[in-house]
Amino acid sequence: MVRTSRMKLSESALDRVYQLLFEVVAKDKNKDEFLELMQDIFSQTERLVIAKRVVIMYLLINDVPQGDIAHALHASVGTVSRYALYLENKETGVKKIIKRLLKKEKIMYLFDDIFHELFITPGVYKGHWSIYTSYLKRKNKRKTAGL
Numbered sequence: 001m002v003r004t005s006r007m008k009l010s011e012s013a014l015d016r017v018y019q020l021l022f023e024v025v026a027k028d029k030n031k032d033e034f035l036e037l038m039q040d041i042f043s044q045t046e047r048l049v050i051a052k053r054v055v056i057m058y059l060l061i062n063d064v065p066q067g068d069i070a071h072a073l074h075a076s077v078g079t080v081s082r083y084a085l086y087l088e089n090k091e092t093g094v095k096k097i098i099k100r101l102l103k104k105e106k107i108m109y110l111f112d113d114i115f116h117e118l119f120i121t122p123g124v125y126k127g128h129w130s131i132y133t134s135y136l137k138r139k140n141k142r143k144t145a146g147l
Contacts, residue, residue, distance in 0.1 A: 054094070056083050061098050109142060 009017065025037065038047055052073050059069045066080045087095055 053083065056080055057087060057094050058098050058101075060084050060087055061095065061102070113139070 025034075025041075029037065042050070052075060055073060056069055056075065056079070060066070060080070060083060066077060066084055069075070070077045070080045086092070
């Protein structure tokens, strides 16, 4: 359980704290800087919990069954259900970001499909069969994942 102070911050102080947090965490970071910052701020357990929460929400938005998510991430079914209810009832910031990422993913998959349809013809050139079969495997995985 999270331990917090009983003394509450004023609204203006809380706004300044969140502004500083935003400046430190979100402004002009590349992946390496962000990961280094996460290691500085959060413990290993906190990083794992936050990452699992994001993955749970991502998989729920992709319509992966709750039991499968709980089993794969070693999370309780209650935790997964709580996030399912959270995402179902309102349009959250995380939900918007994940949907935007999914749109980018689907566009990339579309380009991948078009490229392979136009340029990879098995049997025409040596080695195309292996490229084509690996493409079919990726496409089949996407289909089973619902993407």
